[in-house]
Amino acid sequence: MLERAMDERMLQARGVLLDLDGTLMAGGQALPGAAAALRRLGARCAIVSNDAEHTPAELAAKLRAAGLAMEESRILLAGALAVDSLSRERPGCRVLMLTSPSLIGHARAQGLRPASGEADAVILGRDRTFTYEKLQAAARAVRGGALLVVCNPDLTHPGPGGAVVPETGALLAALLACTGAVPYRVVGKPEPALFLAGMARLGSTAASTVMFGDNPATDGVGARRLGITFIEALPHKLAEAA
Ligand SMILES: [Mg+2]
Known part of the structure; x- marks a missing residue:
């Protein structure tokens, strides 16, 4: 179950910041369990991605095409x-x-x-x-x-x-x-701007937020600098969740 892979801290957090590439999607495809995770987390989660090319509306459409539902207002892109x-x-x-x-x-x-x-x-x-x-x-x-x-x-x-x-x-x-x-x-991770924008969108504080991502050098370092708990999205964990 993805919920087990996501871990209890994500389910308890007021705000969950999610990386996109390598965490929810890879090569234009949704990773196993990603759709269920977004449904389960609902309005408590937002995507924070270093994407330096798309608008949130374009990315919402790409996500939809991959079977992932996420409203534009909760997609924060560098x-x-x-x-x-x-x-x-x-x-x-x-x-x-x-x-x-x-x-x-x-x-x-x-x-x-x-x-x-x-x-x-x-x-x-x-x-x-x-x-x-x-x-x-x-x-x-x-x-x-x-x-x-x-x-x-x-x-x-x-x-x-x-x-x-x-x-x-x-x-x-x-x-x-x-x-x-x-x-x-x-603007992008590991610098603070995206994390801060994500928390502002979710109405959470560093203490009540977790960051779930596959890159310890950007997702992890940036989150920890702000006092946000980092949970590493390990590929094998996602595979187990399928
Ligand atoms: Mg990533």
Whole structure:
């Protein structure tokens, strides 16, 4: 039973933060027991993912297609949160977006002004159309004082058949090679922003929240820094739960 794998602490917690990749889904498929776990946890759970490409609405649709029910408001994604927090802090600012087209649309919907030249901020996400010109524009903006917001620090993630899929952190390495050491903000795990947004959504505190995820270096380290209990989603546990 997945409930046994999830452990009693999850069933007792006021808020349960769930990682997505490798925890609820892998390769576009729901992992065994994930649907039952979401049903059982209901409104006490939220997804916190370093996804730096999709909007919550897009991800809710992907989840639905995989047979997982999760309302959009309980899906917290690093890319969308980067946009949301920037639009709160600097409403209407000009932002150079090295991200997906859907996150650029999300930024416009939040009142930000996506720019290609002069910018007050740069949002760096998983930009699959990253180019030399974009790198040059971002380096120029950051060296000129634009705030750099990085959706997640991940270098790669595993693709089908063990292929390497470059992530936002790999693009950050290229940018920092051009700018030298500059201050920047990271939204995704293990930094606190996603955890805090998840708890705010669920109305839970660190003491009443648990984080369930497969990556001790991001899910685990980030949770423990905030005093949130971390439960590791081990693959064999999920398999047993099926
Ligand atoms: Mg994961």
